[in-house]
Amino acid sequence: MTDTSKFTESVQASLATAAARNLATTTKSPPQMVGVTPRWLLRLLPWVDVPGGTYRVNRRLTYTIGDGRVGLVSTGPRVQVIPRELTELPLLRGFEDEAVLTALADRFVQREVAPGEIIVAAGTPADSVVLLAHGKAIKLAPGKYDDALVLGHLVDGDHFGDDGLATTGDAWPYSVKAVTRCTVLTLSEQVLLQAAADSPALKAHVEAYARRRDQPQDKSGQQAIAMSAGHTGEAALPISFVDYELRPREYELSVAQTILRVHTRVADLYSEPMDQTQEQLRLTISALRERQEYELLNNREFGLLHNVDLKQRIPTRSGPPTPEDLDELLSRRRSTRFFLAHPRVIAAFGRECTRRGLYPQPTAIEGAAMTAWRGVPIVPSDKIPIRSDGTSSILAMRTGADSQGVIGLYQQGIPDEVEPSLSVRAIGVEERAIQEYLVSLYFSAAVLVPDALGMLEDVEIGA
Incomplete structure (x- = not known):
């Protein structure tokens, strides 16, 4: 008797799926793309229609301009101030004499400060502008209970002390302490006064800055609006107006x-x-x-x-x-x-x-x-x-x-x-x-x- 079990198993008993797929409709997805994100910023920002293609932001006049960070370059261990970057100091904002700026940049004195060392001490004469070239420092002031109060942190490019150069007799209102190893650059008041004596343009610029600084300002640096409150009777009211930036962005x-x-x-x-x-x-x-x-x-x-x-x-x-x-x-x-x-x-x-x-x-x-x-x-x-x-x-x-x-x-x-x-x-x-x-x-x-x-x-x- 012949054994047909193997023969029976090898014979296809129904239509195969590979052939059946030729008659079926394939369900397709739309083309997919890697890199698509939720784009939350686009979804959460309020959008304003700009029919003219340009949007002008008008603001009140602010006196505290030029409070940016100063650019520096390093060659080996030597750090130098980029002369044009000195205009980021409020005192020198808008000053354009390249020769004077270069001379001032060359007169900065570099020194290294160890972690924990005091860079400037509260109460001492504020007779220099200090640039933090590298590292991190903190501003400290005495607290109510004799604890040190941290006023803020300073990092690469930050500066302090230039306000005091426009006046005489000012003292540091705070101390600055190095948190890490710091490289600082210092320009003394004597150097600035000598440069002003040699450059009438710089002298006039510093004097104009001192006058602007004496203008009444609010806490945001805007021109203050004079007003009176709590008065009685026929008191004379202050006269004021609101000034605007002349060159809005x-x-x-x-x-x-x-x-x-x-x-x-x-x-x-x-x-x-x-x-x-x-x-x-x-x-x-x-x-x-x-x-x-x-x-x-x-x-x-x-x-x-x-x-x-x-x-x-x-x-x-x-x-x-x-x-x-x-x-x-x-x-x-x-x-x-x-x-x-x-x-x-x-x-x-x-x-x-x-x-x-x-x-x-x-x-x-x-x-x-x-x-x-x-x-x-x-x-x-x-x-x-x-x-x-x-x-x-x-x-x-x-x-x-x-x-x-x-x-x-x-x-x-x-x-x-x-x-x-x-x-x-x-x-x-x-x-x-x-x-x-x-x-x-x-x-x-x-x-x-x-x-x-x-x-x-x-x-x-x-x-």
Whole structure:
């Protein structure tokens, strides 16, 4: 008798799936793209229509200008001041004599300071301007109960003491103590007086600065508005007016553009069930939106990371982002809407909270749970760079025109608009039967008042 079991097992008993798939309709997903993020900054910024393409930020006149950081260059152990950078000192703001600035830059004296050493002592004559070339220092003043009160931190490029050079007899109101090893550059009052004696232009400039400094100012450095309160009878009321900046900043809309090409044969024959041209445009627009958020943060003209006022930039106390650091950042402004940080920085902040036994309550934005501190959400954005030394930054912002905050700028109703301020314009079909489309996105951002935007600098991410 013949054994047919092996033969029976090798014969196909039904239609195979490989053949059946030839008759089936394949379910397809739209084209996917790596690198698409939630783009929270674009979603949370209030957007203001700019019909003329330019947005002018008018402000009250402020006297405390030129309070920036001074640029320095180093050659081996030698650190030198860049002459033009001396105009970042309020005392020399607007002074343009290159020869005098160079002479002053060459007269700075360099010295090294050990950790814990006092750089200047409270009560001693304030007869020099001091630049912190490298390291970290703290300002200290006696507290009510004889404890040292920390007034602030100083990092690379910060300076102090230039106000005292415009007058005589002033004393240091605080001490400055080195936290790490520091390199400081000092310019004495005698050198400045000698330079002023040799340069009538510098002498006139210093005298004009002293007069401006004596003008009545409010706590924000704006021209004070004289007023009277609590008086009785027919007291003579003070007379005042509100002055404006003569050269307000203007923000022009920036543009991100690309040319998309689609072959007419592809668009004509292969657009079912999905329109090839529309899918190409969808992916292109998504990439442009990613670039838009990157530019809003990193563009050197209007990017938020480059437009934080120097008084609103604070260093970390110890390196990693701590609750104390975020408290300091919150205290610099009213009604902070949200923090913005790289996801790895948010993770580092979480580790610091856990180390202290703190577990912040999350908050929800548009249905997404986010880490929060003091009820203010910490919004993630991978567009904030992480530098090669493993540090990054945290932004804190108040938003909206009504709150004098940070706003996004765009223009509605542009030709061939497919989304607000985004246009897709058909250029034409070239000789290879390829249809070209010009895709343009117009945008910018503005900071209405300096305290609307703050930044925690040099945040260490750690392991």
